[in-house]
Each structure stands twice: as structure tokens, then as C-alpha cells.
Amino acid sequence: MIKKILIANRGEIAVRVIRACREIGIATVAVYSEIDSDALHVQLADEAVCIGPASSRDSYLNIQNILSACVLTGADAVHPGFGFLSENSKFAKMCAECNIKFIGPNYDAIELMGNKAKAREIMKAADVPVVPGYEGKIEDENQALSIAKEIEFPVMIKAAAGGGGKGIRIAFNEEEFLSGYNTAKSEAKVNFGDDTIYIEKYIQHPKHIEIQIIGDEHGNVVHLGERDCSAQRKNQKVLEEAPSTVLTEETRNMMGEIAKRAAKAVNYNSVGTIEFLYESTGRFYFMEMNTRIQVEHPITEMVTGIDLIKEQISVADGNELSFSQDDIVLSGHSIECRINAEDPKANFRPCPGLIEAVNFPGGFGVRVDSAIYGGYKIPHCYDSMIAKLIVHGKTRNEAINKMKRALAEFAIEGVTTNIDFQYEILNSEEFVNGSYDTSFLTEKLVNR
Ligand code: ADP
Numbered sequence: 001m002i003k004k005i006l007i008a009n010r011g012e013i014a015v016r017v018i019r020a021c022r023e024i025g026i027a028t029v030a031v032y033s034e035i036d037s038d039a040l041h042v043q044l045a046d047e048a049v050c051i052g053p054a055s056s057r058d059s060y061l062n063i064q065n066i067l068s069a070c071v072l073t074g075a076d077a078v079h080p081g082f083g084f085l086s087e088n089s090k091f092a093k094m095c096a097e098c099n100i101k102f103i104g105p106n107y108d109a110i111e112l113m114g115n116k117a118k119a120r121e122i123m124k125a126a127d128v129p130v131v132p133g134y135e136g137k138i139e140d141e142n143q144a145l146s147i148a149k150e151i152e153f154p155v156m157i158k159a160a161a162g163g164g165g166k167g168i169r170i171a172f173n174e175e176e177f178l179s180g181y182n183t184a185k186s187e188a189k190v191n192f193g194d195d196t197i198y199i200e201k202y203i204q205h206p207k208h209i210e211i212q213i214i215g216d217e218h219g220n221v222v223h224l225g226e227r228d229c230s231a232q233r234k235n236q237k238v239l240e241e242a243p244s245t246v247l248t249e250e251t252r253n254m255m256g257e258i259a260k261r262a263a264k265a266v267n268y269n270s271v272g273t274i275e276f277l278y279e280s281t282g283r284f285y286f287m288e289m290n291t292r293i294q295v296e297h298p299i300t301e302m303v304t305g306i307d308l309i310k311e312q313i314s315v316a317d318g319n320e321l322s323f324s325q326d327d328i329v330l331s332g333h334s335i336e337c338r339i340n341a342e343d344p345k346a347n348f349r350p351c352p353g354l355i356e357a358v359n360f361p362g363g364f365g366v367r368v369d370s371a372i373y374g375g376y377k378i379p380h381c382y383d384s385m386i387a388k389l390i391v392h393g394k395t396r397n398e399a400i401n402k403m404k405r406a407l408a409e410f411a412i413e414g415v416t417t418n419i420d421f422q423y424e425i426l427n428s429e430e431f432v433n434g435s436y437d438t439s440f441l442t443e444k445l446v447n448r
Pocket residue numbers: 082083084087161162163164165236237290293294295296383
């Protein structure tokens with residue numbers, strides 16, 4: 001039985017995991033970098049260990065220091081959160097070798113799904129529809145260009161090891177392709193230490209629809225419906241909702257069953273997400289699988305009533321899933337707004353700094369997942385997301401009105417945020433009628 005969990009992360013997701021542990025009676029260990037000594041997750045955990053200097057490479061990505069902290073505190077499991085080491089199969093394997101439970105899927109699943117090109121191959125073999133593309137080895141620029149021409153422009157150039165919207169370029173013609181190929185390659189090298197590239201068809205004006213799944217060690221896999229994450233800027237999610245306005249019950253079940261098939265192909269035994277591109281014709285394609293808890297998991301929790309972190313810990317402990325597919329009932333509508341310390345009026349430049357005061361919204365159906373407080377200084381060296389504002393309403397319309405009310409109550413003094421920008425999204429015609437796709441934010445609200 002898991003008795004003590006070390007959380008190898010920071011910010012709101014570390015707080016989220018600590019909260020779940022406390023409710024189920026598991027002790028917690030926070031780890032932190034030198035610049036994070038005042039962070040909320042450090043204050044909320046039972047114990048805390050400093051694992052190095054501010055730079056992520058030396059702290060939150062420092063496997064040796066994190067494993068030493070486990071040994072030092074007697075933690076018997078590690079929760080990796082999202083980002084950082086969460087999709088690092090080497091880390092998962094090293095945890096196992098040290099007899100520490102990695103709260104995530106088996107490391108072969110991470111390895112196979114972590115590389116987008118390899119994942120495509122596995123999905124094709126499992127009869128899952130993928131975006132038309134080429135996942136073989138690309139030797140050089142010339143070969144890449146002839147592949148692009150064969151697929152036909154426009155194409156998307158992607159870092160195989162990519163994540164967080166980085167290492168992605170769109171090319172509508174040869175010229176854009178050659179420059180995009182080289183910048184994607186160098187961005188991939190810098191961010192992921194792996195410059196493997198692959199090329200797929202650029203789907204125009206799709207929706208991003210993803211299916212939450214969860215599996216256990218006993219071969220059970222259940223899907224928990226979809227999230228619509230089409231409100232994006234620079235291929236990164238800004239606002240998410242569940243359910244999607246465009247799925248019929250029939251399509252939802254079909255996508256859910258395909259997602260389960262994808263998960264079973266790698267003996268998936270934790271929470272995970274299968275991301276799809278969905279065309280207005282109703283055709284959809286597998287895009288990637290994220291083998292970890294997702295940023296926007298709370299909206300699924302709100303419509304299913306299931307605590308995904310508690311269930312993730314339970315299956316990591318060897319238990320069977322506490323529900324079956326027939327037990328899953330989707331109820332009402334949920335929306336999440338990612339609140340970032342950034343300036344939408346200055347090209348979304350990050351705005352770290354001192355939070356002088358903060359007032360969190362509240363009330364029926366409102367949830368705030370955050371690690372900020374009055375007097376907290378947002379460091380410059382990490383992600384700019386400082387809170388997730390989540391609402392749940394009986395209908396989509398109620399959820400929208402609730403979110404607008406909650407955004408208006410959310411007061412943060414000292415740093416600039418995207419709260420007003422989120423308000424604009426909720427007021428836009430495309431969002432209100434539900435027709436918005438992945439280009440809508442950039443085309444309609446950013447580049448006006
Ligand atoms: P989600 O897919 O859960 O919505 P994002 O794509 O927004 O999440 O990524 C969540 C966080 O994890 C961000 O801080 C992002 O920069 C980081 N991240 C995601 N994938 C990777 C990766 N492969 N390598 C490094 N960081 C990543």
C-alpha cells in the first residue's frame with residue numbers, strides 16, 4: 001500500500017495532488033527549487049525537500065536529486081504531475097529500479113506513446129484513424145520536401161518528441177516548408193534534446209477533441225467522455241469545455257471505444273488522454289496520446305463526479321478501477337479558463353512578479369485550482385499559468401454565465417493577466433454558438 005507520495009512538480013498541480021493525498025490519508029513530500037521556497041505546495045505538504053537551483057534542468061528535471069529526496073524521506077511513490085518528468089520513460093524506469101512506485105502508466109507505454117511518430121505506427125496497427133502523414137525516418141531536407149509534396153500542401157512539421165505546442169510549424173508551400181523544417185528541427189533540439197521530425201497533413205479548421213481514459217493493471221479501460229480544447233493560441237490550449245457542442249452520443253461512444261482500443265494497444269494502466277482532430281464533416285483522426293494527467297482534467301471531474309487523481313493513485317496501488325463503463329454518466333456542462341500571468345495587449349508577453357493581493361471567485365459550481373496567494377512572487381523561470389478557473393452548470397448557457405460572473409470577481413493585483421481576454425472569448429459569437437475551431441482565437445481575437 002502506498003503510504004507516502006513525493007510530488008515531483010510545482011504550482012497548482014502539486015497542490016492538487018497534495019489535496020487528494022490528504023483526503024485519502026497518504027503522507028506527502030514536496031520538492032522545490034531554491035526560488036520556490038515560499039511556494040504554496042511547500043507549505044501544504046507534510047515534508048519538503050530542496051532539490052536544487054531555480055533552473056528546471058537543475059531541480060524539477062534533476063532525476064538524481066528527486067530520487068535522493070525519495071530515499072531521504074522514505075517516500076514509496078512519486079507523482080509526476082504534468083510537464084517536467086511526467087512523460088520521461090527513463091525516470092519511470094529508474095523509479096521502478098529504486099522500488100518506488102511511479103504514479104503513471106508502465107514505462108513501455110510512455111516510451112511508445114511519447115514519440116509521436118512511433119505512436120502513429122502503433123495506432124495504425126490498432127486500426128485507429130491517423131492524420132495522413134509519414135512516420136518513417138527522414139534523412140535530410142530534400143527527402144523531407146519530397147514527402148511533403150507527396151502528402152500535398154499544406155502540411156504540418158512536428159517534433160516527434162514535442163509537447164506544449166513547441167516544435168510545430170505549418171507550411172503552405174515549398175518556401176515555407178524549408179524554413180519551417182529547419183526551425184522546427186532546431187526548436188526540437190533545444191527543447192526536447194531530440195530533433196527527429198515527422199510530417200503530416202495540415203487539417204484546416206478542425207476542432208481539437210480529446211478523450212479521457214483510465215486503465216488499471218487488470219486490463220480494464222474506461223473512457224470518461226471528451227473535452228473540446230479548440231480555443232487555442234499558438235497550438236496551446238487557452239480554454240476548455242466538456243462536453244463538446246458538436247458530438248452526438250453516437251460519435252462520443254465511437255471515439256470513446258477507439259480511444260480505449262488505442263490504450264489497450266499499449267496495456268495502458270493509468271490516466272491518459274487521446275487527442276483527436278475533428279473535421280466539420282464528422283471525420284476525426286488520432287493526433288497524439290498524453291500519458292499523464294492533463295492540465296484540463298478538472299472539467300472531466302466536474303461532469304463525471306470522479307476524482308481523477310484519487311483514482312489514478314488507487315490504480316497505481318494495484319487496485320481495480322472503482323467503476324465500469326456503464327457507471328459513467330455525464331452530467332451538466334463544465335468550462336475551464338487557464339489564467340496566465342501574461343499581457344494579451346503585448347503579444348502575450350509573460351508577466352511574472354509580485355502578487356500584491358488576490359480575491360478568488362467562489363459560489364455554487366465554481367472551483368479554483370491555483371497555487372498563488374497575496375504576497376506571492378511569481379518566478380520568471382517557469383510556466384505563466386497561475387490558476388485554473390473551473391465552473392459547472394446544468395446547461396452550457398448556465399456554465400458560460402457562471403464563468404463570466406466568476407471572471408469578473410477574480411481580482412489579481414500586481415501582475416497583468418489574461419482574465420479580460422478570457423471574458424472576450426466567452427462573449428464571442430463563435431464561442432457562444434459553439435462553432436469555434438482551432439484557428440478561431442488567432443484569426444478572430446488576436447490578429448484583429
Ligand atoms: P495539456 O496537454 O495537459 O493540456 P499542455 O500541452 O498545455 O498540457 O502542457 C502542460 C504543461 O506541460 C505545460 O507547461 C507544457 O509546457 C508542459 N509540457 C507538455 N508536454 C511537454 C513535453 N513533452 N516536454 C516538456 N514539457 C511539456
